[in-house]
Amino acid sequence: MAQRNRVSLAVVKRLPKYYRYLGMIxxxxxxxxxxxxxxxxxxxxxxxxxQDLNHFGGFGQQGYGYNVEELKNEIEKIIGIxxxxxxxxxxxxxxxxxxxxxxxxxxSGFNIVGLFDHAEDLVGKTITGLKVKDISDLxxxxxxxxxxxxxxxxxxSEAQQVCEILVDGGIKGIWNFAPIDLKLPxxxxxxxxxxxxxxxxxxYYMNNLKDYPGVK
Amino acid sequence: MAQRNRVSLAVVKRLPKYYRYLGMIxxxxxxxxxxxxxxxxxxxxxxxxxQDLNHFGGFGQQGYGYNVEELKNEIEKIIGIxxxxxxxxxxxxxxxxxxxxxxxxxxSGFNIVGLFDHAEDLVGKTITGLKVKDISDLxxxxxxxxxxxxxxxxxxSEAQQVCEILVDGGIKGIWNFAPIDLKLPxxxxxxxxxxxxxxxxxxYYMNNLKDYPGVK
Numbered sequence: 050m051a052q053r054n055r056v057s058l059a060v061v062k063r064l065p066k067y068y069r070y071l072g073m074i075x076x077x078x079x080x081x082x083x084x085x086x087x088x089x090x091x092x093x094x095x096x097x098x099x100q101d102l103n104h105f106g107g108f109g110q111q112g113y114g115y116n117v118e119e120l121k122n123e124i125e126k127i128i129g130i131x132x133x134x135x136x137x138x139x140x141x142x143x144x145x146x147x148x149x150x151x152x153x154x155x156x157s158g159f160n161i162v163g164l165f166d167h168a169e170d171l172v173g174k175t176i177t178g179l180k181v182k183d184i185s186d187l188x189x190x191x192x193x194x195x196x197x198x199x200x201x202x203x204x205x206s207e208a209q210q211v212c213e214i215l216v217d218g219g220i221k222g223i224w225n226f227a228p229i230d231l232k233l234p235x236x237x238x239x240x241x242x243x244x245x246x247x248x249x250x251x252x253y254y255m256n257n258l259k260d261y262p263g264v265k
Numbered sequence: 266m267a268q269r270n271r272v273s274l275a276v277v278k279r280l281p282k283y284y285r286y287l288g289m290i291x292x293x294x295x296x297x298x299x300x301x302x303x304x305x306x307x308x309x310x311x312x313x314x315x316q317d318l319n320h321f322g323g324f325g326q327q328g329y330g331y332n333v334e335e336l337k338n339e340i341e342k343i344i345g346i347x348x349x350x351x352x353x354x355x356x357x358x359x360x361x362x363x364x365x366x367x368x369x370x371x372x373s374g375f376n377i378v379g380l381f382d383h384a385e386d387l388v389g390k391t392i393t394g395l396k397v398k399d400i401s402d403l404x405x406x407x408x409x410x411x412x413x414x415x416x417x418x419x420x421x422s423e424a425q426q427v428c429e430i431l432v433d434g435g436i437k438g439i440w441n442f443a444p445i446d447l448k449l450p451x452x453x454x455x456x457x458x459x460x461x462x463x464x465x466x467x468x469y470y471m472n473n474l475k476d477y478p479g480v481k
Binding site for chain 1: 271272274277278280281282284285307308323341343344345346348350358359360362363364365367370373375411413414437438440443446451452454456458459460461462463464466467468469470471472473474475476477478479
């Protein structure tokens with residue numbers, strides 16, 4: 050792939066959507082799809098779709114459209130889910146356990162290699178074949194094992210400190226569910242799922258329907 | 266409050282952040298805060314903060330700043346969490362149960378009045394004091410009871426159909442965790458938590474660090 054410009058967050062956020070829709074289309078046995086057909090399904094304009102995909106090299110052919118399987122595989126590579134990742138979950142309360150059992154996490158090459166908590170009734174317990182370790186063992190764990198991604202599902206008050214151990218231990222990505230804006234070096238990628246902010250966005254629009262942009 | 270222009274999604278998305286930071290500041294016993302101090306804490310510029318808050322009427326006073334408790338209460342009203350909501354959860358698997366036990370949901374005036382599933386081993390079971398009803402009873406439930414918000418935590422393939430029952434039943438907001446873009450009338454507010462898209466954004470940036478905008 051030739052040198053390319055920086056891809057904006059808006060484009061990056063649409064890639065998983067394309068991937069999801071292409072999966073649905075492939076499951077129906079459809080071989081090729083035009084940007085206009087993709088537009089009908091996704092609600093994005095055809096020119097937006099062509100523009101987005103052109104960031105990564107042109108996959109479509111004039112008059113033919115896109116080969117569904119090929120485009121899906123290309124996006125898989127672009128998103129980076131053609132690889133496998135070692136993941137650890139910090140905090141095996143409700144959210145941590147939901148992620149542990151989340152199908153999208155298990156099926157896409159994410160291997161969970163460690164569970165951590167410090168609740169007495171959880172440490173030492175075996176959950177889905179993994180023994181829950183004490184968070185105080187995290188530092189030594191990171192020295193011995195390799196982990197790419199850490200899921201943060203502990204209270205906000207503890208999250209920054211734990212992340213510093215993870216950063217020192219060479220973590221590459223943090224999937225953060227704690228309601229806090231973590232401070233991380235730029236080489237460690239942070240992705241937040243702020244449930245409180247999502248819920249409050251919902252209530253805001255329920256109370257201010259005139260501001261609501263409609264289906265996003 | 267005077268007639269105001271439509272507030273953009275970007276501003277709406279920052280309100281919960283202000284609310285969270287004001288809660289933290291209030292907990293420290295701090296009485297007043299300047300937009301510059303808010304800027305230092307939130308990472309947003311002071312002028313951005315003033316501009317955002319001006320959408321809802323000016324709360325600060327030149328040379329004094331903002332009264333923390335007052336501003337927090339105002340934002341609470343703007344977000345609409347000074348009220349209470351009746352919520353139902355459709356799908357009490359891992360995600361549904363995590364939301365059911367999610368503190369932010371329980372503490373902010375969200376009263377869960379119904380749980381629904383259709384798994385045989387769940388229907389009829391009592392979870393946190395509520396008996397799980399069959400999804401086939403949803404239509405009659407919506408006729409008899411009032412529900413403002415529905416949490417969708419069922420597979421994507423079933424979500425649209427269930428939402429149509431909810432819309433007909435007068436639901437006002439849908440907090441959707443299924444990996445699908447639901448089609449809803451504009452009067453029903455949709456807020457998505459697409460975990461797959463979030464995870465793939467993380468892996469994209471881990472593999473394309475040059476595109477990563479840093480802490481968001």
